[in-house]
Amino acid sequence: MAKGRDRQLWEHTSGMLAMIANVNRDPKKTRLFQPADFNPYRSRRRRGIPLTADNIGILKGLVKR
DSSP: OHHHHHHHHHHHHHHHHHHHHHHHSOTTTSOOOOGGGTOTTSOOOOOSOOOOHHHHHHHHHHSOO
């Protein structure tokens, strides 16, 4: 029950933080902030290159034995 309240409070806080950040940002230099950017309970999207069989072969060539 306490964890649910923490999540609810962070939803509110992250919304306020996103609003403050968007008011103070330079639209030409930065992107629009979302509340999920400030919420520690929201899962982040993974960025990067997914590992495949082709990628592993390239990495093996870079490692010295």
